[in-house]
Amino acid sequence: MSAALESLVELTDPAAVAAEIGRINSLVGGSPEVPAEAWQLVSEMESRLEGLAVSRWQTIDPYLQAVFLRGYAQASKALKNQGDPDARRLLRLGLERMRHALEEIGQASQVSDGLSPKELVRWLSRIVPVPQQELSDVLGVERRKFQRWLNESPKPEGDDALRVAVVARIVNQLRHSFTPVGVIRWFNRPRAELKGKKPKSLLTRVEDLPRLVGLASAVRHSDAT
Incomplete structure (x- = not known):
């Protein structure tokens, strides 16, 4: 099993897993028969997914979770029906969906996981x-505190750092659909999905993070359909 695939459980390096899946899918596309390596990949993924770190995956965009x-499911179905004439097509489609989802997850993670709280403020x-x-x-x-984060040595810590990270993750979704003013309005408007609460009022509640990210993601992906 490759090191990249082992990282799937904790999603420590989704971009590396995406690259590995893409490599395998290219092999499938260039071979007259599905290489054994491709079936082995799907089989090993099955064992890896049984031990998923639920807390880590809960922070991921629900849309991308669904795509992955x-x-x-498509790749697994192909594995179980290797003799089916449609198995090859189903395998390639499933691998590409997983690759795309993991690549997008990796790009989103770079914003909140790859930057320090101070870098996120900037x-x-x-x-x-x-x-x-x-x-x-x-x-x-307060604005003065925000300005110090931007221009001086103090940095967000504790709950402040959490809130900065959450806002950055959400903004990374909303910026594809809204103007900067629209992004701010999204945080300040009561939403029926939140029982009339404003998104910004829930930003320090870790248990609400997946729901907030999901709402922001829904805006982005509704624009894409």
Whole structure:
């Protein structure tokens, strides 16, 4: 089993897993018969997925989770029916869906996992160029504190760091569909899906993170359909 595939359980390196799946799918596409390596990959993924780190996967965009799991189901069905004339096509489709989902997950993770809290503050300031007061309100801090994070040595810590990371993950979804002003409005508007609460009021509740990310993701992917 490759090191990349072993990282699937904790999603420590989704981009590497995506690259490995893409490599295998290219082999399938260039071979007259499905290589044994491809069937082995799907079989090994089955054993890996039994031990998924649920807490880690719960922080992932629900849409991308669904794409990945649909792709896995297709590849698994192909594995169980290797003699079926449609197995090769189903395998390639499933592998590509998984590759795409993991690649997108990796890109999203770079925003919140690959940057320090201070770097995330600067990223937010650049991506959402609104008055600092509006962005600091979403982050739940005074403007002066936000300015110190941007320009001086202090950095977000504790609950502040968590809130910055959550906001960055959500903004990374919303920025594809809204203007900067629209992004801020999304955080401040009561939503029926949240029982009339504003998204920004739930930003420090870890248990609400998947739901908030899911709502933001739904905006992005509804635009794509």
